[in-house]
Structure formats: structure tokens, C-alpha cells
Amino acid sequence: MEEYILKNDKETKELGFLTAQNILNEGSIGKAVVIVLEGELGAGKTTFLQGFAKGLGIRERIQSPTFIIMNRFKIKDKCFKDYYHFDCYRLDSEKDMEIFNFKDLVLDFHNIICIEWGSNIYKALPSERIDILIKVTEEKKRKIIIKR
Numbered sequence: 001m002e003e004y005i006l007k008n009d010k011e012t013k014e015l016g017f018l019t020a021q022n023i024l025n026e027g028s029i030g031k032a033v034v035i036v037l038e039g040e041l042g043a044g045k046t047t048f049l050q051g052f053a054k055g056l057g058i059r060e061r062i063q064s065p066t067f068i069i070m071n072r073f074k075i076k077d078k079c080f081k082d083y084y085h086f087d088c089y090r091l092d093s094e095k096d097m098e099i100f101n102f103k104d105l106v107l108d109f110h111n112i113i114c115i116e117w118g119s120n121i122y123k124a125l126p127s128e129r130i131d132i133l134i135k136v137t138e139e140k141k142r143k144i145i146i147k148r
Contacts, residue, residue, distance in 0.1 A: 002146040005137070012044045012134075012142055013051030019146070020055025023112065028079045032111035034126055036118035039134035044142050045116045048134065049085060052114065056083055064116060066090065070100055081110040088117040094124030 006012050023033055035052075037045040046064040053062045058073045064087045065071045073083045084105060091097070105111055106126050118125055135143040 001148075004144045004146075006142045006144060008140050009044070009047050012047045012144070013054070015144060016048040016051025016053075017055035019048075020052045020112075024056065024077055024080065028109040029128070031109050031126070031128070032106045032113050033080075034106060034129040035112075035114045035132060036125060036129055037114065037116050037132045037134065038119060040136065043134040043136050044144075045134055048132070048144070049114055049116070053083065053085070056080075056112065058083060075112065079110070080112050082108075082112070084111060084113045086113065086115040088115060088120040091117075091120045094121045097121050097124045 004015055006015060037048065039045050046062070049064075050062045053060075053073065056073075056075050057077070058075070060073060062085070065085060066087045066089055069087060069091070071085045073085070075081055075083050086100075088096075102124055105113060115121070115125070131147045133145045135145075137143050
């Protein structure tokens with residue numbers, strides 16, 4: 001378990017960037033890399049994922065797909081091909097993920113999947129995943145806990 005105290009959005013994005021770089025350097029684990037982010041509204045989940053996407057080499061603007069649930073981006077890497085960003089805030093259960101063929105996405109080792117509000121689809125989540133909890137400690141400060 002890793003813990004970080006970050007002072008601002010810039011540091012949150014930097015940690016996201018470094019996390020992505022580490023995953024690219026580690027390579028495939030035989031199935032998709034799944035990262036689940038939890039934290040209250042405004043905690044910094046999307047901010048972290050903006051840095052994460054940049055670390056994957058994605059140049060598009062990253063916004064949380066709150067109303068469309070999922071965004072997909074291409075990754076130019078020798079191992080990973082697609083980055084999926086889910087926002088499950090509006091979902092009620094794991095059954096809501098069936099429309100996205102989520103089970104198949106998780107089995108494809110070319111995918112990196114990040115999920116905001118994963119607790120809403122908890123039963124659909126693989127046991128092998130990276131959990132990230134973001135807590136607001138002061139107005140701009142965040143505590144980020146990463147469990148692998």
C-alpha cells in the first residue's frame with residue numbers, strides 16, 4: 001500500500017502520470033489492468049485520471065464521462081492498445097455494465113481500464129485490480145492511498 005499527501009491539482013496529475021508510466025513499464029499481466037478510484041464528489045478522481053491519460057501518451061482532453069458512462073482512447077504502446085475510462089456514478093449495479101461488454105474488456109490484456117465510482121458496480125470488478133482512494137484533507141490537499 002502506498003500513501004501520498006498532495007498539496008494541489010498539479011501534484012495529483014503528476015501522481016497519475018507516474019502511475020501510468022509505471023503500468024506501461026510493467027507491461028501486461030495476462031488480462032486488462034483495472035484501476036478503481038473512489039472518493040467523494042470533487043475529491044480529484046478525474047484530476048488524477050487526466051495525469052494518468054497523459055502518462056499513457058493520450059493527448060485528447062480528459063473529462064469524466066458522467067453522462068455517457070465510458071470513453072475509449074487509443075494507446076500507442078507495444079503492449080497496451082486501449083484505455084477505457086468509466087464513470088459509474090449514475091449506475092445502480094453491475095448489470096448496467098453488460099451493455100459495454102465489460103467482462104470481455106477485463107479479459108483483454110491489451111486494455112487499461114479506469115473506473116470512477118467502482119463501488120456502484122462492485123460485483124462486476126475483478127479481484128485483481130488497483131484500488132485508489134482519494135480523500136480531501138483540506139481545501140486543496142488530498143490523501144491518496146493506492147492498494148495493489
